[in-house]
Amino acid sequence: MKTKHLFLAFLLLCSLPAGAQKTIKLWNGNPPTSNEITVPENVNDSYWITNVSVPELTIYIPSKEVNTGKAVVVCPGGGYAGLASMHEGTQFAQWLNKQGIAAFVLKYRMPNKHKNVPLEDAWQAIRYVREHAAEYGIKTNKIGIAGFSAGGHLASTASTHFATEGTSTRPDFSVLFYPVITMDIATHGGSRNNLLGDNPSLSDLHYFSNEKQVNNNTPPAILLLSDDDKVVLPENSTRYYNALKSNDIKATMYIFPEGGHGWGLREEFRFHQEMTTLLASWLKDI
Numbered sequence: 001m002k003t004k005h006l007f008l009a010f011l012l013l014c015s016l017p018a019g020a021q022k023t024i025k026l027w028n029g030n031p032p033t034s035n036e037i038t039v040p041e042n043v044n045d046s047y048w049i050t051n052v053s054v055p056e057l058t059i060y061i062p063s064k065e066v067n068t069g070k071a072v073v074v075c076p077g078g079g080y081a082g083l084a085s086m087h088e089g090t091q092f093a094q095w096l097n098k099q100g101i102a103a104f105v106l107k108y109r110m111p112n113k114h115k116n117v118p119l120e121d122a123w124q125a126i127r128y129v130r131e132h133a134a135e136y137g138i139k140t141n142k143i144g145i146a147g148f149s150a151g152g153h154l155a156s157t158a159s160t161h162f163a164t165e166g167t168s169t170r171p172d173f174s175v176l177f178y179p180v181i182t183m184d185i186a187t188h189g190g191s192r193n194n195l196l197g198d199n200p201s202l203s204d205l206h207y208f209s210n211e212k213q214v215n216n217n218t219p220p221a222i223l224l225l226s227d228d229d230k231v232v233l234p235e236n237s238t239r240y241y242n243a244l245k246s247n248d249i250k251a252t253m254y255i256f257p258e259g260g261h262g263w264g265l266r267e268e269f270r271f272h273q274e275m276t277t278l279l280a281s282w283l284k285d286i
Helices: 002-015 086-098 117-131 150-160 189-196 202-207 235-246 272-285
Strands: 022-025 048-050 056-060 070-075 082-084 101-107 143-148 174-177 221-226 251-256
Touching: 056 086, 070 086, 070 117, 070 150, 082 086, 086 101, 101 117, 117 143, 117 150, 143 150, 150 174, 150 189, 221 235, 221 272, 235 251, 251 272
Parallel strands: 070 101, 070 143, 143 174, 174 221, 221 251
Antiparallel strands: 022 056, 048 082, 056 101
């Protein structure tokens, strides 16, 4: 029996992404809102995940020798249609660990036009990290959120819409890679339709245009993007940056001259080394 248990534990370990300690279900029981996706989840050879209806956190903890006590909830992108779980998830988590930062990669549910579903998962992920901070050697006031593209919209939504009652869901800082920010004409149409539906109300468009929701309690942010991004226009990031500065919130923005969209932690991105050096410096100081 003991041998069988050890073998099962070995299989579980082998099934985890490289560097990950464990994967947990995000909710005990059913989440507050159903996304009504009933087809099975699918992962292809590029680690592109679709039909997500069971949210999870995959946990990466740095070695004690380098641990800074900081943590980041990571939200991969995918237009709210799927998750680019490798270069915007696993690889970023591994890089964060090298900086001494714990990473919690969030496999959030696809909204399927149920607007509150991804945000519920982001809030729950932040609650989990804060409530288990001592277990993982994390400081409760050093818990940030990162997001790529539509995951950047989710991260900026969590940074502008949060609860402080009970366990706070407010991130302490935000890392936003080529994020979708606005829901108006400069938005990414697929992300908006998947989140809000084909005919969103004016109130929903306003509520989920995160540049319009910034106030003096919004956490500081760094934004990283390319000038030639034709998928998510740079105007999304500049609007958020300007809103932060209008509210006297610390903000940093790096716009690289080329690279397009979706480079994440891919080393093929021409400015990968410069980007990671700048981000590491910002994270060290935050």
